[in-house]
Amino acid sequence: MQKNKNSSPRNGLYDSIGLNLGSGMPMIEMLGNRRITLEGSTGILLYESQNIKINTNKMVVSFCGRGLTVRCISNSCVEIEGYITKVEFIT
Amino acid sequence: MLLKIIRFCRGYVDFRAVGKFPERFLNLTSRYGVNIWNANPTDNGLEASMSVYDYRKIRNLTRKLKIKTKIKSKHGMPFIINKYKPRVGLAVGAVIGAVLLIILSNIVWSISITGTNRVSNTYLLDVLEKNGVSVGVYKNNLDVKSIERNVLLQIDDIGWMSVNIVGNTVSVEVKEKYEKPELNSDTGPCNIKAASDGVITDIKASKGVTQVLIGSGVTKGDLLVSGIMETKVNTIQYVHASAEVYADVIYQKELKTPIDYQYYSLTENKTNRNRLLFLWFDFPCSFSFETYNDFAADLHSQNLWCNNITLPIGIKTQTSHEVLKKNITQNDKTAKQVLTNSALLYEVFEKPNSTLVSRKMNISKTKDSYICKTDYIFNENIAQTVDFDVTE
Numbered sequence: 001m002q003k004n005k006n007s008s009p010r011n012g013l014y015d016s017i018g019l020n021l022g023s024g025m026p027m028i029e030m031l032g033n034r035r036i037t038l039e040g041s042t043g044i045l046l047y048e049s050q051n052i053k054i055n056t057n058k059m060v061v062s063f064c065g066r067g068l069t070v071r072c073i074s075n076s077c078v079e080i081e082g083y084i085t086k087v088e089f090i091t
Numbered sequence: 092m093l094l095k096i097i098r099f100c101r102g103y104v105d106f107r108a109v110g111k112f113p114e115r116f117l118n119l120t121s122r123y124g125v126n127i128w129n130a131n132p133t134d135n136g137l138e139a140s141m142s143v144y145d146y147r148k149i150r151n152l153t154r155k156l157k158i159k160t161k162i163k164s165k166h167g168m169p170f171i172i173n174k175y176k177p178r179v180g181l182a183v184g185a186v187i188g189a190v191l192l193i194i195l196s197n198i199v200w201s202i203s204i205t206g207t208n209r210v211s212n213t214y215l216l217d218v219l220e221k222n223g224v225s226v227g228v229y230k231n232n233l234d235v236k237s238i239e240r241n242v243l244l245q246i247d248d249i250g251w252m253s254v255n256i257v258g259n260t261v262s263v264e265v266k267e268k269y270e271k272p273e274l275n276s277d278t279g280p281c282n283i284k285a286a287s288d289g290v291i292t293d294i295k296a297s298k299g300v301t302q303v304l305i306g307s308g309v310t311k312g313d314l315l316v317s318g319i320m321e322t323k324v325n326t327i328q329y330v331h332a333s334a335e336v337y338a339d340v341i342y343q344k345e346l347k348t349p350i351d352y353q354y355y356s357l358t359e360n361k362t363n364r365n366r367l368l369f370l371w372f373d374f375p376c377s378f379s380f381e382t383y384n385d386f387a388a389d390l391h392s393q394n395l396w397c398n399n400i401t402l403p404i405g406i407k408t409q410t411s412h413e414v415l416k417k418n419i420t421q422n423d424k425t426a427k428q429v430l431t432n433s434a435l436l437y438e439v440f441e442k443p444n445s446t447l448v449s450r451k452m453n454i455s456k457t458k459d460s461y462i463c464k465t466d467y468i469f470n471e472n473i474a475q476t477v478d479f480d481v482t483e
Binding site: 043044045046047048049068069070071072073074075 | 113114117118120121122124126127128129130131132137
């Protein structure tokens with residue numbers, strides 16, 4: 001039996017506020033300005049210690065700051081650590 | 092922490108990737124399912140860590156991306172194993188050590204006994220050994236309950252015992268039975284009778300009616316002091332007769348000494364042989380080939396002792412003393428001396444509470460021995476407490 005992707009409690013919450021996770025939008029989770037987890041990445045476009053640009057389906061997300069590093073990377077998820085000063089969405 | 096342990100076990104490398112587009116390297120590795128961590132961007136590349144297996148896998152990838160990778164440092168178990176690969180003995184030793192450790196940790200190394208007072212520890216150890224508890228046995232085979240039950244059945248003086256296996260030590264706790272209090276039997280009515288034939292020399296009666304006079308002769312079993320007393324109102328009262336009745340008693344003793352006998356004497360020659368004790372094994376550890384035709388040997392063992400626990404490691408020393416066999420022939424003088432000494436020993440040790448009145452020795456010689464017939468007269472207490480007969 002296939003499980004419905006939108007059946008989790010989290011998706012239920014997003015549904016209630018009118019968001020659709022299946023639309024290809026990246027999901028960004030921030031822990032203060034020190035750690036960012038981005039889900040929905042399709043690749044890293046720029047990797048420097050002051051600027052990391054990540055490509056997603058709909059836009060490019062740019063993180064500026066100091067000492068930025070990729071803590072771990074998988075097929076669709078990137079975790080960035082460092083002192084983040086600016087987040088930019090380039091469409 | 093767990094992740095670090097896993098990475099350490101699998102082995103990982105810190106490497107530097109130099110090329111024009113390090114981002115592409117990251118993207119491709121993630122697409123191929125290669126894990127990268129601690130990725131830090133540098134001037135013309137990046138520095139990161141990766142497992143050894145993945146690092147081998149990405150060789151083709153780096154060639155395609157025109158990126159040069161260089162290992163900075165290696166970490167983890169595979170590298171340590173690789174380093175010590177030529178030293179096979181080390182690994183074999185480690186395995187043997189581990190096996191020995193497992194075997195020896197399942198063996199009883201010492202037995203400690205607490206709580207004994209009347210029961211001898213050696214006897215208890217002997218009984219425990221008969222029930223399967225001894226140094227060197229496999230501790231997991233010990234059935235503690237059955238051992239406790241059997242030992243309690245075999246040793247009457249033990250009221251309670253507990254056998255505990257703590258590590259490699261068998262700790263035996265014992266509680267002895269309380270002794271029965273002696274009942275005072277001096278209160279019942281009784282008579283005093285003669286324990287042997289003799290001539291009365293002194294009577295000290297504290298209770299009862301004296302039936303004999305000083306100077307009178309008595310035979311064994313004669314009534315000396317009666318426990319039946321007549322009261323002033325002509326009724327009979329039964330008392331516990333108490334008296335000391337001294338009499339001259341005649342004894343005869345025959346002592347014998349052979350004319351020719353063999354005598355062993357120690358010489359100054361001795362040989363020590365040491366053996367190393369370890370559990371139930373003992374290995375010779377000294378070389379001495381000197382042997383004697385006749386010798387007396389004594390064994391002495393010393394064990395290592397640590398924190399109130401006697402360890403089954405020690406040294407057993409056997410000392411052989413050479414003895415010389417001598418044939419001795421006695422003459423009349425030496426025989427008399429020997430027999431007199433024997434007679435004196437008899438007086439001191441067999442009649443310690445008697446006073447010697449007279450001694451008459453008559454030494455005769457037979458074919459192979461000297462015989463001494465001695466007539467003694469001892470002055471001793473012949474009073475013997477005897478309960479009333481039914482007829483009395």
